[in-house]
Amino acid sequence: MSVMLATMGSRTRRHADATQMVRTGHRPVLLTELLQTLAPQPGEVVIDATLGAAGVSEAFLQRVLPGGRVLAFDRDPAAVGRAQERLAGYGWAFEARVGRFSQLAALLEGTGVRPDVVVMDLGISSLQLDDPARGFSFQQEGPLDMRMDPSSGAPSAADLLATMGESELADLLFRLGDERNSRAIARAVVRRRQTAPLQTTTELAELCQSAIPRRRWPSRIHPATKTFLALRIAVNDELEEIEKGITASVQLLRPGGRIGVISFHSGEDYLAKRSLHVLAQDCVCPPQRPVCTCAHRATLSLLNRKVIKPTEDEIRANPRARSARLRAAVRLPDPSP
């Protein structure tokens, strides 16, 4: 079905998106635009670096068959297990493995794979957000975990809140979540943990509400939204992952291969834009330097100068798509020796 999305009218497309939501529990965003921009062809090899509920993987599979395949990664073992089961019918053409996209080169070592397409659909899936046990949502009671890979042994959100110094925490909330009330929230966290550690999502959501004076509450979002976003980014080291992931993906792409990156908040989009733009530049010397000394050569050409945003129709059908942005580029030929 997804193979036809690009040519569908918006009502039919809404129906197709909704059907996919029911089947997978996550509705992919900007899917039509992703397929149009990256134009996967039969026989091509696609790396889906952010498998999630495998909606994007399946749409690309239907475009690259016959002859092509999708190799998908997710750092969340639960996502990989579910997708392997759901897409088992595709046999050799679909393979899913646990792994972080910053490690793509190591994950593909010895396979000889040079993909024609790499897709990075950043952030978390609805499956993760809507599962209270994962601790990503302030709307449902659950442990303050927030690790995309709970088996990683990395510190959880509760661990960070129990151990970080007040100014370090305030800085993290401001830098990663753009939270203007970061000092008040950090102060409240430190005061609270002197009596009992913060253990649940609702405890943290209530603390944010009471730490921020009502007149300073944001008008359109819950007072805990930015705190939860900042903690999630920190727990999963997401910003560093993005930079390393884009660089690794571009190095792997074959000449003529395409990369598409979908971001969901300004921090992600800034890094996606910067990483792709730097790789698309012939010289990265500071502007005041009269002669180029960097020897940097472009490996990419941008496919869209202007970032691609969801249509009003898509936002109406799926409000979570509101802040999604797509950037894409094509790999240039390797320089001749």
Ligand SMILES: C[S@@+](CC[C@H](N)C(=O)[O-])C[C@H]1O[C@@H](n2cnc3c(N)ncnc32)[C@H](O)[C@@H]1O
């Ligand atoms: C927005 S969802 C992807 C949804 C997917 N495109 C679909 O159609 O269902 C993002 C997924 O990427 C995974 N992820 C995030 N950062 C990752 C990383 N550094 N390496 C691998 N997977 C990552 C998350 O665990 C999550 O499952």
